[in-house]
Amino acid sequence: MNDKGKELYDVIKGKINSMKEEDSLERQYWNFWKLGCFLKTKAHDLKNVYEDTSREFVDKYKEQLIKMREQVLENLDYYVEKCINVMRKANNFKVHYAKTNKEAHHIFMEELGDNKVVYKSKSNEAKDIGIIDFLKKNDIIIKETDLGDVLVQLFDYKLPSFQVGPGAHFSIDDIVAKIKEMHGVELEPKPSAIVDYYRKTYRKELLNNVKVSLTSANAISAEDGTIVLGENEGNISLLTRATEKHIVVCGIQKIVPTVLDAVLVAKIQSRINNVPFNYINLISGPSSTSDIRGINVLGMYGAKEVVIILVDEWRTKAIKENLFYKDYLKCISCRTCNFVCTAARAFGNIFASKYGWGATAILTDYIHNGIEAAVQDGLFFCTNCENCYHWCPVSINIGEIMKSIKKEAKKAGLCPPPLKEYQQKILKDKNPFK
Amino acid sequence: MTKLIYLGCLSLKNYEPTCKNAIKIIKFLDNEYKVLDDAPCCGSLAFNISSDEELKTHIQYVNNWFRANDITELVTICAGCYSYLTKYYKELLGTDFNVEIKHLLQFITEPRNLEKLDLQYSGKKLSINYHDACHLRNASKPIIEEPRIILKSIKNVNFNEMGYNKTNSICCGAGGGVYSIFKGNSDFNAKAIFDNMKKGKILLTACPFCYTALKRIKEENNIKKSIIKFEDFIANLMEGVDPIN
Incomplete structure (x- = not known):
């Protein structure tokens, strides 16, 4: 192990020690998560209101979903071109194709113009693409709208949290106290009182003040350019309607062949997480009307302009060069791999990166920031148990991908010493315990 | 043609009574099986961090040891050995790897053995x-x-x-x-x-x-x-x- 390796190993050990401290943020998160993940996993086998369990639902469509994702990745150039053409010609979308994240950042700034505030939905893709960091650096005010993210912002919580429910680890009492501290309002310690507070205050702002909104997409249909966005709160509905300009930022892997495929992706995400998508938005253009003598005018009640920024960055390269993580492009971002992850259960949010939580967030960090970042995120916590693979609705073997990253870490002198010693003994003495 | 009892390095190091028990079971079911000294480690603990070249070199060494001892089939009691021998050995050596691998659980489940x-x-x-x-x-x-x-x-x-x-x-x-x-x-x-x-x-x-x-x-x-x-x-x-x- 080289000096850098030792430094990273110390960082990891420091994180573990923080997690052991009773009052640390890491510990608080883990206390919540270790129970949450088991309950969430168990929920897959429960028949709630449907005739089938969520696992049965996913199994019913798994083969179709895998075939569809593979078809897209094998013909990605074709689907990207088809999608862009139809979005421009039929949907009145303004479409940008950004080869790199950096290009996407600048396009976004140009689209933002003089606006200094962006209202955003959860948009993990925008985070992955680095838009959020870039906007912050440029003094753009980011206003979260998903309640979980609103709470994360309220607490100024800097540690990684779970992408599906980012604020779920805050206690009700803490939320109420924080609202009192920040807004001077005393609320009853009940979830309904907190929700009611934001409904009464923030909803008004969302209906009246939004000039530029940012969302990602659950999927985009190549046949008709429809953007599919699932949600349960209604924040995306407001952001995509009560705005002047709606900007969609996502990777090109979000494209699927048909609108039915796109809806299937959204339904799978909803069922696999046991999170209801009370609204599935299908957006095929800016708001318009032809009610005055049949003349089409854009921007009736909804967004006047819809801008799509499709980002390539590593994606085409991964396919063309057959990189070991290219299968990750099949991911539909359901995050179910996190619930069942051995390392995530044991290490909470210290098995995470700035892109979020769990193995896929570490992989994203590796892709963008290299091997040292992945090691620091807790790469070597992964036991390669392949629980992620067994549960993945598109059968991505994240365990195998993590194994390849570990090999690279070893090559770079970043492998933790005990593991390396075993390897050396096996290769030299043909027995790790001699 | 030798039938090998492949105990695995972790069991050999830490669980000697278990190794003896496993040998007892296997030999009771088929006395032709035997333990050979100095059986090399399958390499399981090295697989996650070794390059393909390193792995191939090790796997070839193990395969040559199998060949030198005329091993045609083996029963292992180690879950790790079973997993790696059945997956990576076949994957990296192809038709050069000709040992029939069984885990003890599979061996016991054979109807005549269970009976x-x-x-x-x-x-x-x-x-x-x-x-x-x-x-x-x-x-x-x-x-x-x-x-x-x-x-x-x-x-x-x-x-x-x-x-x-x-x-x-x-x-x-x-x-x-x-x-x-x-x-x-x-x-x-x-x-x-x-x-x-x-x-x-x-x-x-x-x-x-x-x-x-x-x-x-x-x-x-x-x-x-x-x-x-x-x-x-x-x-x-x-x-x-x-x-x-």
Whole structure:
């Protein structure tokens, strides 16, 4: 192990020690998560209101979903071109194709113009693409709208949290106290009182003040350019309607062949997480009307302009060069791999990166920031148990991908010493315990 | 043509009585099987961090050792060895690898062997849980039904499924060499496995890595449930010894 390796190993050990401290943020998160993940996993086998369990639902469509994702990745150039053409010609979308994240950042700034505030939905893709960091650096005010993210912002919580429910680890009492501290309002310690507070205050702002909104997409249909966005709160509905300009930022892997495929992706995400998508938005253009003598005018009640920024960055390269993580492009971002992850259960949010939580967030960090970042995120916590693979609705073997990253870490002198010693003994003495 | 009992380096180092029990079972079922000294490690602990070249060199060494000793088939008691021998050896050596690999659980499940063993528990009806180890359930030829067939065949034994089982079992947290670096992974997960037993107080495992983690957690947390290695359980039943003592 080289000096850098030792430094990273110390960082990891420091994180573990923080997690052991009773009052640390890491510990608080883990206390919540270790129970949450088991309950969430168990929920897959429960028949709630449907005739089938969520696992049965996913199994019913798994083969179709895998075939569809593979078809897209094998013909990605074709689907990207088809999608862009139809979005421009039929949907009145303004479409940008950004080869790199950096290009996407600048396009976004140009689209933002003089606006200094962006209202955003959860948009993990925008985070992955680095838009959020870039906007912050440029003094753009980011206003979260998903309640979980609103709470994360309220607490100024800097540690990684779970992408599906980012604020779920805050206690009700803490939320109420924080609202009192920040807004001077005393609320009853009940979830309904907190929700009611934001409904009464923030909803008004969302209906009246939004000039530029940012969302990602659950999927985009190549046949008709429809953007599919699932949600349960209604924040995306407001952001995509009560705005002047709606900007969609996502990777090109979000494209699927048909609108039915796109809806299937959204339904799978909803069922696999046991999170209801009370609204599935299908957006095929800016708001318009032809009610005055049949003349089409854009921007009736909804967004006047819809801008799509499709980002390539590593994606085409991964396919063309057959990189070991290219299968990750099949991911539909359901995050179910996190619930069942051995390392995530044991290490909470210290098995995470700035892109979020769990193995896929570490992989994203590796892709963008290299091997040292992945090691620091807790790469070597992964036991390669392949629980992620067994549960993945598109059968991505994240365990195998993590194994390849570990090999690279070893090559770079970043492998933790005990593991390396075993390897050396096996290769030299043909027995790790001699 | 030699039939080999491949014990695996972890069991050989830490679990000598278990090795003796495994040998007893295998030789009782087929006396042609034998143990050879200095059998090399399959390399399982090195697989996650070694380059293809390093792995191939090691695998070729092991394969040459098999050839030099005229090994045509082997039975292993190690879940890790089974997983790696069946997956990577075939993958990296192709047709050059000609050893038939069986795990002890598969070997016991063969109808004639199960019949010959004719296992029964002589005490008060015994309630048994089985932990599906990742190495066995994830193998290219997964071992999932075999332990269930064996346990259900034993007279006076009640087999219980764990809350999370088969391909959804909880990993003990010791795999991938993680046990040597971050034992904390097992602190939570191995304990969760004990918590996941629905009925009965006996947990069987067929993986020495899982056993190591589960045993430590049981002792450190003063857990009143028993963790027993599959081989020990079977060997004790064969000899009429109570496996829970």
